[in-house]
Structures are given as C-alpha cells and as structure tokens.
Amino acid sequence: MVNHLSSIKRAWLACLTVLFIILATACSSTQDQEANLPPSSAEDIISGLQIVDCLLPGQLRKLGNMSYMSPRRPVKTTAADCRIRGGEYVAYDRADYKTALNVWLPSAEQGDAEAQLAVGEIFEKGLGTEPNYEVALFWYQKAAEQGNKSALFNLGTLYEQGLGVEKDRLVAINYYRQAWGMPENSLIYQETAEREQQALRAELAQQLKAKDQQLALLDKQMASLQQELKTTESESSTKTPSADLATLQQLLKSVHNDRASVEHRLSTIPKLRTPSVVLPTVAPVSGGDGLKAGEVDFGRYYALVIGNKDYSVLDDLETPLNDAKEIGEILENQYGFQVQLLLNSDRLTVMQAINELHSVLTDKDNLLIYYAGHGSMVNVGERDTGYWLPINADPPPNDSFWVSNEFVSNHLGRLQAKRVLVIADSCYGGLLSSAPGQLFMGERRVSDNPEYIKYKLPRRSRLLLSSGGDKPVIDQGGDGHSVFARELINSLRANKGVLSVPDLYVQIREPVKRQAKVNNFVQEPVYKIIKGAGHEVGDFFFVPTTAIN
Secondary structure (H helix, E strand, O other), X not given: OHHHHHHHHHHHHHHHHHHHHHHHHHHHHHHOOOOOOOHHHHHHHHHHHOEEEEEEOOOEEEEOOEEXXXXXXXXXXXXXXXXXXXXXXXXXXXXXXXXXXXXXXXXXXXXXXXXXXXHHHHHHHOOOOOOOHHHHHHHHHHHHOOOOHHHHHHHHHHHHXXXXXXXXXXXXXXXXXXXXXXXXXXXXXXXXXXXXXXXXXXXXXXXXXXXXXXXXXXXXXXXXXXXHHHHOOOOOOOOOHHHHHHHHHHHHHHHHHHHHHHHHHHHOOOOOOOOOOOOOOOOEEEEOOEEEEXXXXXXXXXXXXXXXXXXXXXXOOOOHHHHHHHHHHHHHHHHOOEEEEEEOOOHHHHHHHHHHHHHOOOOXXXXXXXXXXXXXEEEEOOEEEEEEOOOOOOOOOOOOOOEEHHHHHHHHHHOOOOEEEEEEEOXXXXXXXXXXXXXXXXXXXXXXXXXXXXXXXXXOEEEEEEOOXXXXXXXXEOOOOEHHHHHHHHHHHHOOOOEEHHHHHXXXXXXXXXXXXXXXXXXXXXXXXXXXXXXXXXXOEEOOHHHXX
C-alpha cells in the first residue's frame, strides 16, 4: 500500500513538473516573441497587420439572362485580410496621397459618401504633402450632404480650428449637433451654443469698444488737421496737411466699415431659450451581458492595458508596471472590464494584441486601451507624428521597432466597438489626435444628465485622454506611480456613479498640473477625439459594479 501510494505521488509530481514546463514555455514564448522570430518572419507578420487602402475585386452578378462584373470596391482593412480576399493594395506607401486617391477617388466621384469622406481625410492629412484644407472641406461637404456623420464631425473640427475656412465655433457646434443626431431644441445643444454665444458676444462687444476708441482718436486727429489746414499758408511741402487729411479720411472710412461689420455680426447671433431643469441621478443596475442604468444598456467592457518599464536599449522607467497593474485591477474589480494585461511587451506583441481586438469586439462593446511607457515624436512636414515605444525600441531617430499613432488610430477605425477610449501616459501621447478639444464639454458635471447619456450612448466614440499633450511627461511624482496615473487611480477608485470621460478629465486636470508643478515640471492632460477613426460625437462611460443594485 505504501509503495502504491508512493508510485501515485511520484506520478503526480511528474505530471505537475511537465505541466509547469509547458506553462513556463508558453509564457516565455509570448513575452518577447519578436526576438524569437527571424527578422524576415517578424516583418512579414507586422506588414500584414498594417491597415491599407484595399481594392477588392468586382463581383460577378446576374441581371435576368445577362451577367456583368460589378466595379471594384475600396475598403480599409489589414494587408493580410486584403490578400486573403483577393484584393489589391500598394505596399509601404500609405503616406503617398496619389496612391490613396487612386483607390478612393473613382468611388467618391460616383457619389459614394464613405469614399468622399476618405478623400477628404487624405487631403486634410496631406499624406506626404502639405494638407489642403479647402479641398478636404469640399469632399466633407459632399459626404455631409448625404448625412455622413463622420464628415459632419470633420467639418465641425475644421470650423472650430479655422482650417480652410474662417474660424467659427458656432458653425462648428451646429455641425457637431448634426453629427450627433441632436435636434436644435435639445437642452445640451442649447446650453453649449448659449455658452459660445455669450463668449462671442463678449468678444465682439470688446471689438466694438476698441473700434469706438479708434474712431474717437481719428475724429480728434481730423479736427486738428482741419484746423491746421485753415491756418497754414504753405502749400509747397511734399506732404501737406490736405494730403494727411485725405489719408485720415480713408482710414476713418475703413474703421467705420470694420465697426459696421462687427456690429452686424453681433446682431445676427441668435438668442436661444435655455430653461433650467433639475437633472435626476442615474443609478446603474445589472442586466444581460452588459451593464445597465435604468433602461440604458452600456454594453460589455474590455481593456487592453500595456505597461512598458524594462527596455532593452532605452533607459528603464520606474512606474509603468505599477500603473498598469493597479489600473487593470481597478477596471476589472470595480468596473467589470475583461482585462488583457501586457507587461514589458515588444512591438509585435503590442501590434498583434491591437489587431486581435477586431475578432473579439461587437458593435455594442466598449474598449479601453491604456498605455504607459516611453513615447517619441517625429516631425513630418507640418505635422508631428507620435509613437509608442515597446521594450525592443531603438533610440531616436531609428523608428524601426516603434508603434506609430497611425497604426493605432487606423485599427481603431476598423474595430466594431461602439465606444473606444485610449488613455496614453507617455511623452507626446497627445499626438494620437490632431483634433481640437471638445466644444460640447463644460465645467459642469454631465454624467448625471439623462439627456446627455441618451444622445451620447448610441453614437460611436473614439476618444483620447493623454497625460501631457504634445510634450514630455514625468515618470514619477505620484507615490510609486506617475503623476497622471496617481490622479487617474484616485478618481476611478473614488467614483460611485456613472462617470463620463469629460467629467473624469475635469477631475484630474488641475490636480495633475499642481502635482507636476510640485515636482518642478509643467504638465497638463488633454482630452480630444481621435479624428479619422470613426468618431460620431459619442462618449465613454465608466459604470462601477459597486453601485449596481
């Protein structure tokens, strides 16, 4: 009996040893898989993960007894998927606008709204040449006339920044409203428009005051010159008082015209009715596969959390692993996320993880991508392009093993997920988006507004919350975390109700600025939409499971 038990014990130990070896081998194979592949194999895999402008072959169709081939159809997909589907694309020159136009322009000219949107984005980005905002505006308007929400939104960003058109934030808000699918009598739209109208009225009133001061001074100079003209006896000087008077009269007329233009613009600003209402709070409850607040289904939540600390060539960092682990734990335990945690990952691991999200997410899901680690920037013409640096990255300017912002944003546009939020805690993290800040965002809490949630939730969102815009950020200063991560952790842990990203941003912005200043550093978080990734003026909501009844 003793010998029999010993045999069983030895057999179990042998099985456990084999199992341990298998698990250890599997874990080690996923930690630095790019290093274990031949360079040619790694590059082949990575080139297949790139998003390309793909021309799919035409389809053989029948109409009665007649057969015909439909035109080729342009799509944005991975190079590998394009090859599998028999499509055509040009390798390695995504930055060449001529190649991209050859794919999309024929369909755009035939009236396809998605192709018109793509052509507008090509001209806005420049893609290897200078941006042409006027032409981008033309194609966005074509797509917007057909109700394309992304085109409407992109028009709003051009008007907000004054790119290709005269800057007009009220026009921008109206385009955002249309992209949002919001009626003109919506309380949220009226509140936002009224806030901008008040700011514009104040600005124009200040301009009127300045014009009046100029006119008073010119009138005084005119009277002085007229008096001098009456008393002067010399008409032989090169510059006579009468010549000065003519110049002054022209200037006076110009200022009068400018004043009339400002006054007319001020008079045309509409006044909106903005009734005050008492907004009830929203208490989340569980239901189905997703999280619900009353009758509102927020859907399922996924998170890809990336922390890179121990670099092969670059200087190691102190806090990214702590940041990623704790934020992953909060998202999983407090907010019900399914979390994939990547620690000290190489380029291929990060790119494959982002690509594989496409097969996991549905059009009802939420995705949060968190990145903590080194970041870098490369200047391309008039644009600065940002990068995430995996652990096998080389120092600048060798970007061979970097993960570009374009790779990330292109894949976000391909994902089916309804709502996507990228939180980037790295140097130059804000370069993931070239769009302006959100106009539909005040200092007042919006998460408790049922109308806000009602309109935002059905719309796609692609949002960026970055620790420091287009500037470097500090790695420490937050008691074992970065300054930004510490405030993010504090806000998410303390939250007890539905929390929107605008509210989260307002909560952490000033504390991050103050704590960075304590560490003798200037740092300010930014909140933007990720343009060109399919944003439709939606939002992203954190719904804590601790508040579920």
